Amino acid sequence: MGSPVINQKLDAQSGYYSLFRSELTPFFEGFDGSVLDVGCGSGELLKYLKKQGARRTIGLEMRSDVADALRQSETVDEVLSLDIEAEDLPVPPESLDAIVVSHVLEHMVNPWRVLRKLHRCLKSDGILIGALPNVRHISVVGNLLLRGRWQYTESGILDVTHLRFFTRHSAAVLLHSSGFAVEVLKPEISGPRASFISAVSLGSLNDLVTYAYNFRCRKVDPAPGSAPM
Numbered sequence: 730m731g732s733p734v735i736n737q738k739l740d741a742q743s744g745y746y747s748l749f750r751s752e753l754t755p756f757f758e759g760f761d762g763s764v765l766d767v768g769c770g771s772g773e774l775l776k777y778l779k780k781q782g783a784r785r786t787i788g789l790e791m792r793s794d795v796a797d798a799l800r801q802s803e804t805v806d807e808v809l810s811l812d813i814e815a816e817d818l819p820v821p822p823e824s825l826d827a828i829v830v831s832h833v834l835e836h837m838v839n840p841w842r843v844l845r846k847l848h849r850c851l852k853s854d855g856i857l858i859g860a861l862p863n864v865r866h867i868s869v870v871g872n873l874l875l876r877g878r879w880q881y882t883e884s885g886i887l888d889v890t891h892l893r894f895f896t897r898h899s900a901a902v903l904l905h906s907s908g909f910a911v912e913v914l915k916p917e918i919s920g921p922r923a924s925f926i927s928a929v930s931l932g933s934l935n936d937l938v939t940y941a942y943n944f945r946c947r948k949v950d951p952a953p954g955s956a957p958m
Contacts, residue, residue: 749773750831752917756858756945757781762826765850767813768833770795775805787820789813813843820850827851830859832941834903835891844907848948857909857946860917862886864894867937886940900942909946917941 748770754777761782766775769788779786786805790796796810809819814837828847834840847857866886872878881889895903897914904911916939918927923938 749777750860752915752943753829753831753858753860756856756913756943757827760827763787763824764827764829765789765820765825765847766829766831767847768831768836769799769805769808769829772799772802772805772808774829774831779805787825789818813846814838818846818850822849823852823855825850825852825855827856827858830857832860832862834859835862835888835893835895838892840893840903841907844903844909848908851948853948855948857904857948858944860941860943861895861900861903862888862891862941863896863916863936863939865896865936866940870937895942897936897939897942900944904944904946908949910949911944911946913943913945915943917943 753774757778760778761784763785764775764778764783765787766772767789769775769790772786772788775783775786775788785807787807787809788796788799788805789809789811790799791810791812793810796808799805800808811818828851830844830847834843837843844857851857862885864886869879869886872880879887881887883889897916901911901914916935918924918935918938919940923940926938927935
């Protein structure tokens with residue numbers, strides 16, 4: 730089995746690892762339980778949730794230097810540094826109230842298997858919160874159709890370390906087939922041009938101007954055999 734691909738060329742002190750994705754915070758309204766953030770970077774979301782009353786915060790960061798810096802800051806309760814695709818999680822079954830997978834599943838060789846692993850760590854009423862970039866975005870589709878270009882970049886939808894690509898439909902299938910009921914699958918539309926296109930099309934072109942889909946799911950019984958891998 731392979732391992733997640735991460736961009737080692739990026740400086741550990743760069744904004745890439747300290748991004749605070751505020752788009753996900755509304756999904757945590759009133760949350761006071763235990764939470765694991767997979768691919769937590771410098772732990773900005775966990776620090777926010779701690780201040781909001783989260784009982785226990787756990788960060789998982791594969792890049793060891795970033796994980797070490799967060800551990801030394803003592804701003805979250807626990808920091809793990811491991812390869813989630815190849816190693817077992819040192820988390821008891823059904824012990825977590827929430828798990829975050831924000832912009833990390835696309836880096837996985839087998840995100841279906843990772844989600845099944847995380848599924849086992851959640852309590853029966855646990856929630857999965859995260860985000861997946863939308864490969865149907867006009868910047869990708871336009872270049873492919875009009876110019877024949879599929880150009881990887883250091884970050885963004887076509888990040889050179891992305892191994893899997895999702896649309897709204899395939900993101901929902903991924904989550905459902907891994908044992909999660911999708912409660913919210915919200916388009917992330919930012920910037921004046923994208924917002925204008927969304928408004929004048931009355932939402933009919935949202936799939937083309939959505940950078941990512943932010944989701945909140947509830948744990949349900951998994952559907953054996955429905956995942957492609």
